[in-house]
Amino acid sequence: MTQFNFRFQKILELKENEKGVAQVQMADAIKKEQAGHQKSMEITDKLSEAEHLKREKQLVGTNIAELRMLEMYINQLQEQSTVTNRELEFLQGNVSRTQNQLQQKAQEEKTWGNLKEQELGKFQEEKKVEEQNFFDELASARFYRQSKASIAERG
Numbered sequence: 001m002t003q004f005n006f007r008f009q010k011i012l013e014l015k016e017n018e019k020g021v022a023q024v025q026m027a028d029a030i031k032k033e034q035a036g037h038q039k040s041m042e043i044t045d046k047l048s049e050a051e052h053l054k055r056e057k058q059l060v061g062t063n064i065a066e067l068r069m070l071e072m073y074i075n076q077l078q079e080q081s082t083v084t085n086r087e088l089e090f091l092q093g094n095v096s097r098t099q100n101q102l103q104q105k106a107q108e109e110k111t112w113g114n115l116k117e118q119e120l121g122k123f124q125e126e127k128k129v130e131e132q133n134f135f136d137e138l139a140s141a142r143f144y145r146q147s148k149a150s151i152a153e154r155g
Contacts, residue, residue, distance in 0.1 A: 004123045012112040019105040026098040033091040040084045047077040 006012065054070045
């Protein structure tokens with residue numbers, strides 16, 4: 001009995017590999033996005049601490065030079081926060097792109113997998129028909145031999 005051979009097996013394997021690569025890329029994009037969120041939160045925390053410290057020093061009556069230094073530090077943190085937020089937008093877009101790519105690759109793999117399943121079902125049905133025809137021929141040959149033998153006995 002012949003074995004099933006999917007003629008597009010190499011394409012199916014390629015699509016499976018592409019899906020695996022897309023999964024890795026998406027995981028990497030998510031990891032980078034999480035790192036971006038962490039960095040943004042750290043800057044936000046530093047900024048709120050610096051503003052709180054500035055308010056305390058203003059109430060106590062600290063000299064202007066120290067307040068100016070603190071104000072410059074706050075401005076620097078605000079600039080870092082702006083840059084980090086832009087980076088975060090880019091990283092979120094990257095996650096969306098990699099997610100779309102993964103969905104596309106998964107759909108392609110599913111399409112080729114479905115084709116393989118259809119062809120396997122067709123192959124199995126053809127084999128079943130061949131097997132049934134073989135057994136029908138055996139039964140016909142047996143019946144023919146038996147009927148010939150019974151005619152020979154009678155006649």
